[in-house]
Amino acid sequence: MSRTKIIDALKSAPGERITVKGWVRAFRSNRFIALNDGSCLNNLQVVVDFENFDEKILKDVTVGAAISVEGNLVESQGKGQAVEVIADTIEILGTANPDEVSKTILQPKRHSLELLREQAHLRFRTQTFSAVFRIRHAMAFAIHKYFNDNGFFYLHSPIITGSDAEGAGEMFRVTNFDLDNIPRTEEGHIDVKEDFFGKETNLTVSGQLEAELGATALGQVYTFGPTFRAENSNTSRHLAEFWMIEPEIAFADLDDDMDLGEDFLKYVIRYALENCMEDLQFLHDREVKLDSQKPQAERNELPLIDRMKFVLENDFERITYTRAIEILRNSKPYKKNKFKFPVEWGVDLASEHERFLVEKHFKKPVILYNYPADIKAFYMRNNEPDEEGRKTVAAMDVLFPGIGEIIGGSQREERFDVLKQKCADFNIPEDHVWWYLDTRRFGTVPHAGFGLGFERLIMFVTGMTNIRDVIPFPRTPKNAEF
Ligand code: 4AD
Ligand code: MG
Numbered sequence: 001m002s003r004t005k006i007i008d009a010l011k012s013a014p015g016e017r018i019t020v021k022g023w024v025r026a027f028r029s030n031r032f033i034a035l036n037d038g039s040c041l042n043n044l045q046v047v048v049d050f051e052n053f054d055e056k057i058l059k060d061v062t063v064g065a066a067i068s069v070e071g072n073l074v075e076s077q078g079k080g081q082a083v084e085v086i087a088d089t090i091e092i093l094g095t096a097n098p099d100e101v102s103k104t105i106l107q108p109k110r111h112s113l114e115l116l117r118e119q120a121h122l123r124f125r126t127q128t129f130s131a132v133f134r135i136r137h138a139m140a141f142a143i144h145k146y147f148n149d150n151g152f153f154y155l156h157s158p159i160i161t162g163s164d165a166e167g168a169g170e171m172f173r174v175t176n177f178d179l180d181n182i183p184r185t186e187e188g189h190i191d192v193k194e195d196f197f198g199k200e201t202n203l204t205v206s207g208q209l210e211a212e213l214g215a216t217a218l219g220q221v222y223t224f225g226p227t228f229r230a231e232n233s234n235t236s237r238h239l240a241e242f243w244m245i246e247p248e249i250a251f252a253d254l255d256d257d258m259d260l261g262e263d264f265l266k267y268v269i270r271y272a273l274e275n276c277m278e279d280l281q282f283l284h285d286r287e288v289k290l291d292s293q294k295p296q297a298e299r300n301e302l303p304l305i306d307r308m309k310f311v312l313e314n315d316f317e318r319i320t321y322t323r324a325i326e327i328l329r330n331s332k333p334y335k336k337n338k339f340k341f342p343v344e345w346g347v348d349l350a351s352e353h354e355r356f357l358v359e360k361h362f363k364k365p366v367i368l369y370n371y372p373a374d375i376k377a378f379y380m381r382n383n384e385p386d387e388e389g390r391k392t393v394a395a396m397d398v399l400f401p402g403i404g405e406i407i408g409g410s411q412r413e414e415r416f417d418v419l420k421q422k423c424a425d426f427n428i429p430e431d432h433v434w435w436y437l438d439t440r441r442f443g444t445v446p447h448a449g450f451g452l453g454f455e456r457l458i459m460f461v462t463g464m465t466n467i468r469d470v471i472p473f474p475r476t477p478k479n480a481e482f
Pocket of ligand 1: 239409452
């Protein structure tokens with residue numbers, strides 16, 4: 001089954017004899033086949049001298065069909081490609097009925113992203129989605145490379161767990177119930193305590209607490225895996241199943257955490273610019289074209305590649321939550337009553353506020369830190385109360401243009417007594433987190449970490465504006481067929 005990949009064929013010198021295999025993207029004038037095998041964005045042009053070919057074979061060379069072609073690589077006469085293949089033999093590997101193809105997104109014309117989502121099982125075959133998923137692959141690789149090169153260990157955190165890391169209660173239960181014989185309590189309710197072989201469990205919302213166990217032994221670790229949130233939110237930035245990268249570093253404070261977040265994001269964005277240019281250019285041009293059809297106010301200020309470069313060239317703005325509230329309250333939209341949600345010390349910032357800070361005020365990525373303790377998770381380290389006695393924690397969120405929150409992190413509460421008190425304040429029973437508290441009992445150290453939403457990063461580096469378009473199989477409410 002040997003073949004030359006199209007990405008390599010396009011770089012080869014004329015004169016080589018090759019076998020290429022792929023899917024037909026177009027067949028023009030019974031003479032030019034545009035062949036794609038997914039290895040790269042570009043098609044290889046296959047030239048068919050149709051008089052020398054069996055008509056029966058050529059009739060099956062239709063859009064969507066899979067074929068194998070053997071022939072000589074020659075210098076291309078046409079523009080846009082250096083080489084093409086003169087076909088000697090064509091073998092049909094899998095036909096695709098043109099009438100049926102015409103009803104699908106395989107039909108070569110511009111389809112809306114909504115339609116592509118409806119046919120999500122076929123959208124990999126489109127240029128846009130193959131570009132997005134090649135970039136997604138490269139980003140996953142860059143993330144592992146960054147951490148490996150910086151002395152972090154990859155820790156596999158569990159997917160099934162008894163802990164609710166975020167304490168937000170947005171969990172999917174895991175059960176091995178025999179549906180015909182569901183255990184019930186004496187009152188007749190489903191006995192949830194029985195669901196995982198006699199233990200109450202759920203799908204993980206975050207690998208952080210386990211990463212802390214790793215970091216307080218191995219020094220620097222990171223997790224990279226699927227996480228789950230049972231929030232019924234139908235937004236363009238939320239999924240019920242998303243991938244999260246969670247580094248955790250011992251002997252570190254919030255400043256170290258912010259430094260790591262900024263350095264890491266810049267590294268992976270640079271990696272995309274250095275390694276995915278063909279796909280990026282395609283998505284960049286696509287965005288520019290779409291933008292040109294929109295009213296001025298809805299257009300991106302900078303197109304995709306320039307946006308990415310801009311992030312690399314500028315320091316992220318670091319400001320406290322308290323300062324952000326001041327800026328927002330002095331802003332024009334606030335004074336003109338344009339914000340939908342209230343702006344006062346203690347509220348969780350809404351996306352309209354975050355967007356104002358990033359896109360209008362600072363016009364670059366912003367790291368907000370020292371949030372009110374009341375709106376953040378139990379494990380975040382208490383700061384000294386400010387002059388006005390307000391309580392904050394050493395938390396930080398990285399906000400990106402067009403995305404909003406891309407990273408959420410914090411320095412962790414490492415003081416045993418303080419953490420114990422926080423568990424009590426948050427109604428977290430000690431016997432649920434005894435194993436976590438042990439890290440504070442035995443050689444506790446200052447430590448910090450964060451979570452990067454992988455799909456939000458992919459949105460930033462592809463310019464896609466809906467999170468469903470950057471994950472191969474999006475899990476959103478009522479969307480879990482395959
Ligand atoms: O801010 P979050 O909830 O933080 C945590 O889970 C911490 N345990 C992380 C840590 O400190 N180790 O989530 C972190 C990031 C967010 O900034 C966002 O990018 C992404 O995960 N995220 C989501 N992405 C897609 N869909 C959702 N429903 C998401 N919820 C969070
Ligand atoms: Mg968050």
